Amino acid sequence: MDIAENSRETSSAQEPRTTRPESLWRRYAIALCVIIALACCTFAAKYVAAAGADNDAAAINISGRQRMLSQRILILADEHSATQNAASAAELRSAIDLFENSNALLTSRGDLSTELRQLYFEPRETALDAQSRAYAENARRLLSNPDDGATLNALREVGSEALLNKLDMAVAGFEAQSKARIAFLSTLENISLAALLVTILVEVMFIFLPGHRTVVDALAKLRIARDELEIKNNALRQQKIEIVNHTRALRLALEESESLRKEQAEFTYSVSHDMKAPANTIKLLLNEIAFGMEKVDQDTANLLKLAQGTIDRMTGLVEDVLVYSRTVGRDIEMCSISLPDVIEQITADLRSEIETSGASIHVGPLPVVRGNPMQVRMLLQNLIANAIKFRKADTTPEIRITCENNGEERVVLSVRDNGIGIDPQNHERIFSLFERLHVRTEYPGSGLGLTLCKRIIANHGGNISVESSLGEGAAFNLSLERAA
Numbered sequence: 001m002d003i004a005e006n007s008r009e010t011s012s013a014q015e016p017r018t019t020r021p022e023s024l025w026r027r028y029a030i031a032l033c034v035i036i037a038l039a040c041c042t043f044a045a046k047y048v049a050a051a052g053a054d055n056d057a058a059a060i061n062i063s064g065r066q067r068m069l070s071q072r073i074l075i076l077a078d079e080h081s082a083t084q085n086a087a088s089a090a091e092l093r094s095a096i097d098l099f100e101n102s103n104a105l106l107t108s109r110g111d112l113s114t115e116l117r118q119l120y121f122e123p124r125e126t127a128l129d130a131q132s133r134a135y136a137e138n139a140r141r142l143l144s145n146p147d148d149g150a151t152l153n154a155l156r157e158v159g160s161e162a163l164l165n166k167l168d169m170a171v172a173g174f175e176a177q178s179k180a181r182i183a184f185l186s187t188l189e190n191i192s193l194a195a196l197l198v199t200i201l202v203e204v205m206f207i208f209l210p211g212h213r214t215v216v217d218a219l220a221k222l223r224i225a226r227d228e229l230e231i232k233n234n235a236l237r238q239q240k241i242e243i244v245n246h247t248r249a250l251r252l253a254l255e256e257s258e259s260l261r262k263e264q265a266e267f268t269y270s271v272s273h274d275m276k277a278p279a280n281t282i283k284l285l286l287n288e289i290a291f292g293m294e295k296v297d298q299d300t301a302n303l304l305k306l307a308q309g310t311i312d313r314m315t316g317l318v319e320d321v322l323v324y325s326r327t328v329g330r331d332i333e334m335c336s337i338s339l340p341d342v343i344e345q346i347t348a349d350l351r352s353e354i355e356t357s358g359a360s361i362h363v364g365p366l367p368v369v370r371g372n373p374m375q376v377r378m379l380l381q382n383l384i385a386n387a388i389k390f391r392k393a394d395t396t397p398e399i400r401i402t403c404e405n406n407g408e409e410r411v412v413l414s415v416r417d418n419g420i421g422i423d424p425q426n427h428e429r430i431f432s433l434f435e436r437l438h439v440r441t442e443y444p445g446s447g448l449g450l451t452l453c454k455r456i457i458a459n460h461g462g463n464i465s466v467e468s469s470l471g472e473g474a475a476f477n478l479s480l481e482r483a484a
Helices: 002-018 021-083 086-107 114-121 128-144 149-158 161-208 212-292 298-326 339-349 351-357 373-389 449-459
Strands: 335-338 360-363 368-371 398-406 410-417 464-468 474-482
Touching (some): 021 086, 021 128, 021 149, 086 114, 086 128, 114 161, 128 161, 335 373, 339 351, 339 360, 339 373, 351 373, 368 373, 373 398, 373 410, 373 449, 373 474, 449 464, 449 474
Antiparallel strands (some): 368 474, 398 410, 410 474, 464 474
16 A cells, blocks of 8 residues: 555656646646736736826816816906906806816716715715806806896805815815826736746746756657658659659640641641642532533433532531631630620521521520630531431421520530430540541531530630430530620
8 A cells, every 4th residue: 555655656756757748838838828818917907007097197187277267267257347348258258168178077087086076076066066067157147247246246256265175176186096096006017027927936847847858858859850851851852853854844745745736737727728729620620521511321420420429528528627627726816705696697697507497496595705706606506507407307496595604704505406316325426526427318517517616615615515315306515604
């Protein structure tokens, strides 16, 4: 039993040496909070006392001024009663106003001592406040009637030695109140300083000194950790240098790739443009041959027809390649575009196809977007033209163009039709270059339309997707930036 008690005593005696850092820092924080709290309380009390002392000084000045004014009012009253001119009346009125203001300021203070409160308000009829009001009232009555001797005598009686004595008592009372407040401020300062010194001494003895060894050990561990961290930092710097080198190489490769992409786009445009003239020449020659041969056998006529169809497809393909090349590898100019105006222009351009197919186009409220006018028009015209072209044989095409918000900066435009639809497994395939799902005799075209749409949307920082299944129509959704 004794051994156990001795063990506990030894453990208790050694506890400050083995204080954990968490507990030590908690004690430091508590000690610092106590010191700060004492300092704040001291400053707050000193501030309140100092403010009260300033108010007392102002009250002393005002009470002294009131005493002086009481004498001046009596002198000016005698002078005005004798002279009865405007100058003496103005001086008397000014003195009365200052006297009343001084009395109002002093009686409205909320920190009057018990002695001052009794002086001003008790007993009510003979208190200083009542006498001051009566004094000012008699002075104003004399101001309006200078010949009133009874009022002048009453003024002299009220302003006799009794009023002066009470005004002197008020000045003395405010001085005593100020001295008491200053004495309290000095006492509070001494007590606060003593409490602060005692608190610091206690905290040094019971907190800072026992924790010194723990702090030293912690600093030693920190130095070791700092050295290890420096080693790791050196390794990270080396990795950073390698990353910078790799980034530089990737940037050069990206610039080279961008240069090759632009060069390829320019080459495609140049080749397509050069192919356009020979194709047009061949088409013209075939038309001349067909026109110049009045009678040809059936095989020759079929061959000419096939040749003309082939050259027409070739011309259309060249035109599509030219259009596509204009959207690749070029910096485009952006501006605000009114989508309702664009749709109106497209329906005018596709008037023949719309009337032939009997298609109806329903347009909902559309916003103003930011983009390249030519490319946005090309994008919507391709989608509307496809909706008319890929229609069911026994169904009148119905196309709905709507828009919905997608956050504050972008809008989602939807072009929906009731056409033949697209198998879900081909949703990605239809956006590939020269990709066709149908034979040319059934649905003519080059297979570049949706590829062009995807490229235009990419140029505008958006995306395009399709919702469709076979026989159920298709809905193409594309996001564009809303105009500011």
